[in-house]
Amino acid sequence: PSTNTESWGSRVGLILAMAGNAVGLGNFLRFPVQAVQNGGGAFIIPYLICFLLMGVPLLWIEWSMGRFGGKHGHHSTPFILDTMDRRSFWKYIGVFGIFTNIAVASYYCYLESWTMSYVFHSVAGTFAGMDQGQVASFFEKYVDVGVSTTGIPYEAVIFFLLCLILNTWILSKGLSGGVEKAAKIGMPLLILFGVFLAYKGITLQAGKEGALFGGSVGLNFLWTPQFDSLANPKVWLAAAGQIFFTLSVGMGTIQCYASYVSKKDDIALNAMSAGWMNEFVEVVLGSAILIPISVGYLGIDRVIELTASGGLGLGFRTMPFLFSQWGTFIGAFAGVAFFGLLFFAGITSSLAMGTPWMGFMQDEFKWTREKAALSFGIIVLILGLPTVLFFNEGVFDEYDYWAGTVSLVVFALAETILFAWVFGMTKGWKEINDGADLKVPSFYKFVIKWITPFLLIFVFVGSLIGPAGGDWGAAFAGLGNGEGWNLDNGSIIAQLMNKGIKQQIAATTDSALVE
Ligand code: PHE
Numbered sequence: 001p002s003t004n005t006e007s008w009g010s011r012v013g014l015i016l017a018m019a020g021n022a023v024g025l026g027n028f029l030r031f032p033v034q035a036v037q038n039g040g041g042a043f044i045i046p047y048l049i050c051f052l053l054m055g056v057p058l059l060w061i062e063w064s065m066g067r068f069g070g071k072h073g074h075h076s077t078p079f080i081l082d083t084m085d086r087r088s089f090w091k092y093i094g095v096f097g098i099f100t101n102i103a104v105a106s107y108y109c110y111l112e113s114w115t116m117s118y119v120f121h122s123v124a125g126t127f128a129g130m131d132q133g134q135v136a137s138f139f140e141k142y143v144d145v146g147v148s149t150t151g152i153p154y155e156a157v158i159f160f161l162l163c164l165i166l167n168t169w170i171l172s173k174g175l176s177g178g179v180e181k182a183a184k185i186g187m188p189l190l191i192l193f194g195v196f197l198a199y200k201g202i203t204l205q206a207g208k209e210g211a212l213f214g215g216s217v218g219l220n221f222l223w224t225p226q227f228d229s230l231a232n233p234k235v236w237l238a239a240a241g242q243i244f245f246t247l248s249v250g251m252g253t254i255q256c257y258a259s260y261v262s263k264k265d266d267i268a269l270n271a272m273s274a275g276w277m278n279e280f281v282e283v284v285l286g287s288a289i290l291i292p293i294s295v296g297y298l299g300i301d302r303v304i305e306l307t308a309s310g311g312l313g314l315g316f317r318t319m320p321f322l323f324s325q326w327g328t329f330i331g332a333f334a335g336v337a338f339f340g341l342l343f344f345a346g347i348t349s350s351l352a353m354g355t356p357w358m359g360f361m362q363d364e365f366k367w368t369r370e371k372a373a374l375s376f377g378i379i380v381l382i383l384g385l386p387t388v389l390f391f392n393e394g395v396f397d398e399y400d401y402w403a404g405t406v407s408l409v410v411f412a413l414a415e416t417i418l419f420a421w422v423f424g425m426t427k428g429w430k431e432i433n434d435g436a437d438l439k440v441p442s443f444y445k446f447v448i449k450w451i452t453p454f455l456l457i458f459v460f461v462g463s464l465i466g467p468a469g470g471d472w473g474a475a476f477a478g479l480g481n482g483e484g485w486n487l488d489n490g491s492i493i494a495q496l497m498n499k500g501i502k503q504q505i506a507a508t509t510d511s512a513l514v515e
Pocket residue numbers: 021022023024025026027104245246247248249251253349350352353
């Protein structure tokens with residue numbers, strides 16, 4: 001049995017930590033970009049359906065798996081899965097739930113360190129008086145996109161180290177003394193900054209403060225539903241991918257956090273509190289900041305163009321300049337609010353990525369939490385350095401693709417089959433509702449058994465063999481007329497065959513250098 005005696009301090013602390021785990025850079029940078037790239041209002045309907053039919057069921061599955069494993073003294077997915085079915089196969093599947101986190105943390109913490117640095121530069125007034133070109137080249141120098149001769153982005157490396165030291169230190173303070181405290185401080189500040197920026201975004205008016213269009217243009221683009229997209233599998237895949245990433249499902253972090261709740265704690269309602277808090281932050285705050293402000297200044301077409309190869313540029317090359325349109329003081333404050341919000345969102349998520357590894361080492365090898373935390377920091381440093389040093393070579397995107405997208409779907413599919421079909425829905429349903437103040441509607445028993453696995457298979461197969469441009473009709477026609485199946489460069493098979501990687505890098509570099 002485990003000597004690991006970690007636990008949560010309070011129900012509020014648990015929910016804030018779980019919400020902090022879910023609410024991350026994904027809510028403010030990834031969501032708006034996915035929405036823009038997939039047609040704004042065309043994205044929202046599949047997104048909400050995926051939330052209700054895949055996200056919510058997976059939250060219940062993962063929370064109840066975690067609490068179940070915790071009762072048996074296990075706090076990481078290899079042994080949590082092992083308690084649910086003795087065939088050793090599942091134990092190995094569970095390893096995903098540790099390593100995916102480490103791999104995601106390796107690029108996520110780098111991004112998190114940018115937000116730290118940008119808070120510092122907003123306070124220091126670095127961006128005041130810069131024009132758009134200067135802010136953009138500040139970013140390029142920062143990540144060293146072919147600017148210096150040494151090829152080492154010194155400042156980026158220093159902030160990356162600082163960020164890892166901070167994460168390691170908080171993790172070494174344990175669950176209630178470190179992670180929970182960070183969430184109790186970070187989440188309220190994040191909401192405060194978010195509300196301020198959302199207010200600025202929504203009230204941005206055409207013709208004022210240098211804005212050409214006003215915030216409502218971006219909001220309308222996002223919130224005018226377009227039903228024709230329902231027939232486009234590509235949009236569905238993007239929506240499902242965003243739901244996974246944003247809720248942190250398919251990762252192993254939720255199971256780990258939930259393994260530290262006590263036996264009779266309500267999980268049905270706690271899971272919904274944390275999950276819906278993430279959705280509030282994403283669809284209300286997340287959609288009222290980046291898009292309304294950038295579209296208000298630049299127009300929809302330009303923003304679509306800027307996000308074509310990912311959203312990082314928009315946040316770090318463009319936003320500081322737009323904020324400075326609001327005057328020196330409010331501009332600097334908005335910079336602190338925006339990057340500070342990103343920092344709190346980021347750190348409460350990267351801490352979550354550290355806990356499965358820590359739980360595993362504490363449970364199985366009896367490591368102290370200091371040792372476990374330190375080893376996590378060192379591994380992330382080593383694995384993260386390639387994203388720092390070869391950022392421009394597309395390493396960052398490779399990590400995000402394999403660890404942050406593909407492996408989430410694989411793991412979620414496996415655990416859903418284990419939960420609903422091997423462990424079985426009779427026991428599973430009892431686990432979900434045990435200790436619940438409000439019982440889960442029984443409709444969800446059917447959803448978890450049939451709909452969720454079916455959708456997951458659809459997402460998995462779709463991302464495995466997705467056709468070029470998401471055009472399934474043309475791909476099937478190609479099968480008939482002998483042209484063969486035209487794979488999308490982004491599909492898993494195409495990526496495995498290495499096709500398209502070069503093109504992808506070329507696209508990233510080009511668009512990083514436009515402007
Ligand atoms: N859900 C987080 C976000 O939206 C990312 C995350 C993934 C956090 C996996 C923890 C584990 O940014």
